[in-house]
Amino acid sequence: MTTNSTVTMDTIVSLCKRRGFIFQSSEIYGGLGSTWDYGPLGVELKNNVKRAWWKAVVQKREDMVGIDAAILMHPQVWVASGHVAGFSDPLAECKSCNHRFRADHIEGNRCPDCGGELTEPKMFNLMAKTFLGPVEEEAAVVYLRPETAQGIFVNFENIQTTTRKKLPFGVAQVGKAFRNEITPGNFVFRTREFEQMEIEYFVKPGTDEEWHKRWLQDRFNWYPSLGMRAENLRLRQHGSDELAHYAKDCYDVEYLFPMGWSELEGIANRGDFDLRQHAQFSGKELNYFDDEANERYIPYVIEPSAGADRSTLAFLIDAYREEDVQSGGGQTEKRVVLKLHKDLAPIKAAVLPLSRNPQLVPTAKEVHSLLRENTDWMTQYDDAQSIGRRYRRQDEIGTLYCVTIDFDTINDRAVTIRDRDSMEQERVPIDELVAALKQKLG
Ligand code: ATP
Secondary structure, eight states, rough: OOEEEOOOHHHHHHHHHHSEEEETTTTTTTOOOOEEEOOHHHHHHHHHHHHHHHIIIIIOSSSSSOOOOOOOOHHHHHTTTTTTHHHHEEEETTTTTOOOGGGGSSSSSTTTTOOOOOOOOOOEEEEEEEOSSSSSGGGEEEEESSOOOHHHHHHHHHHHHHOOOOOOOOOOEEEEEEESSSOBTGGBBOOOOEEEEEEEEEEEESHHHHHHHHHHHHHHHHHTTTTTTGGGGGEEEOOOTTTTTTEEEEEEEEEEETTTTEEEEEEEEEEEHHHHHHHHHHHHOEEEEEETTTEEEEEEEEEEEHHHHHHHHHHHHEEEEEEEETTTOOOOEEEEEOOOOTOOOSOSSSEEEESSTTTTHHHHHHHHHHHHHOOOOOOOEOOOOOOOHHHHHHHTTTEEEEEEEEEEHHOOEEEEEEOOOOOOOEEEHHHHHHHHHHHHHO
């Protein structure tokens, strides 16, 4: 068996469309640039990514809680956070073809598309604005949040008083964010609407560097714990010229995407910047009373900030394999298989009668309902086309197990379980099927 693990973005985009992972938004109207909809399989995969993250950073820890704040916030939040004044990228426009670029993403001052001369870079604020209420006036302007983090900072006091958590503790949140990116692209890697998975971890000043190191390790290890290959991951420290306005120190977890190493997650030491700013702008005290040390202070914050869409894309790319396998007739054929981790695979098991023969279909349907009623997995039933093609189709969407009902099933009440990765088959009685699959899926 030979394995080809390199894949182009075009291959992933076309698989996603063909199989129902990700579609272009508003496609029947010609699409909306760089905006994407998750289809029936994509929503399962992305939900599984978010669920795995929540489990690792909230449910499995005793020092974390979650929230779900509104996308719309008081406009002063963004003044205090520094986004109104400073959340901008340098925009340069080509004087010949008028294409626009992020000046910090290109070398020199020539247009990468036509070689024309570029204008001097101008700072361009990335926040998306809208109006609330019936009158479109300046006073009604609100921003669509460009990050979920601020929803945590402004709730710091509420969370602390209701949970009575002692430092160090953290707050996790998953939700949509919006940025008017100058150059969105690379499929769901950079879009104007996206989903973040963010943690604000509050610590005693002076312990922040130690906690920063611990979070770097924890978050870096999370990706391989879900099957991502370690050789495709690296940690990169930001240079002082790259640091965001709030950051004391920052590292990126980078993945080797088809377009090269790019950020999956940023892990920053934000110091006490945010709580201090919000305390000043709101006039409220946002601090912590440390009863052991008998002192009051503003906690420092470590922020691991990941992208749900970017991680989903990286998991898809990393799982993609083209393998040469022996077909029944002794020829070699190509199979495409998504070797997604069992916790991420959208479909855990597919039930496939050998054919649409009326002797087989009722038992196959019975087996399918057995799985639906006794597990909380997404499953599929498929009886169209040859069994070989159906196996290929399930491989291509990463289904972990195919359960096949054949003519022997009618006599012995046993079915075949086919393993996606090894393609090995094993026969189990229908009565033991749920237990056998539960054991495999752990
Ligand atoms: P970049 O340098 O790529 O613009 P950033 O450093 O501004 O990203 P952060 O502000 O650190 O990004 O955001 C945290 C995470 O949110 C990123 O690591 C990424 O996974 C995700 N993210 C940020 N912007 C986008 C976007 N436009 N589309 C999809 N995901 C995004």
